[in-house]
Amino acid sequence: MRDHIEREIALRLELNHRVKNILASVSSMFQMTLRGAQSVEQLAEDFSARLIALSKVHSVVFESGGEAVSLKTVVDITMSPYRRDGGSRVAAKGPDITLSRDAGTTLALCIHELATNAIKYGALSLPDGRVDLDWRIVPTEDEAFLIIEWSETGGPPVSPPSRSGYGTKYMRSALGSLFGEPPSIVYDPSGLHCTIRGALSRLSPPDRDDGKGARP
């Protein structure tokens, strides 16, 4: 009986902590969206889209046990809204890789920003435009790297933006600290190209280093 009560108390403390963490994430997301917003309408639209992206990745992490998630699942749930009208316009492929909760969440939010940008200004703003999202493992002498490439084609001519918005800033900050290096974003006139790179050891869940095919 006492064990049961102690376990209950521990669970309640843990739940309280997790709720606070989520509230802190949402609060930070709101404050940063507010900084970049030009109007109340834009604030509402951008914030709710980001909140939905966060909520979806939370669900798939929860469904896969709470600590890890597959990259393919993260890509699928993040890109699903953009596949409904013309499934063939977004092609995603790569090996099965298991990411830690934080790496999975961060990548989902980065892919959400890339997708939103493509819909508003990039390849997905025109009927013939398309996005290729490929990932692979590249071994080096010391360790293996995950490389993710986002390539847009068939959209309007691309030119570098005059100022960087939430998406670019978030990707630089988040990938710089979690993945060890910021993404490379190339504003090629024929389409935006973004390369994300990170050491696999930093992206894998702490207890499972096997990563299901992650090691070549």
Place this chain on the structure above:
Amino acid sequence: MTARRPLRIFYLEDNSLIVFHVEALLEDLGYVFAGSLSSFADLKRNFAQLQMDAALIDIDLADGRTGPDAATWLQQRGIPSLFVTGRELTAKANASAVLGIIRKPIEPEQLSSQLLLLEAARRS
């Protein structure tokens, strides 16, 4: 902050949204953001390349509940820090490792007043 070089503040935190926000808040307040890593193991591995005067530290990191150990480790190297956490009981139990505690979600006023403790530590 007069003519002195602004304090360079490093952030040990595994939540990329919170890092993104704190980076902007620190710059608003005139501090230099000295980078962020998500685990105590990464901090130890990269410490030689980092340039920091002080640190903000979460309790739960990518390699477990290692925030208190990270704070003690930095303290031994002369780097003062603050906890930034929703885990107030653990933070209070390890209060001797830090100069103060910032609660999550972060309120900018609380962040700026706690940062003054780091400023004061540099002066002394």
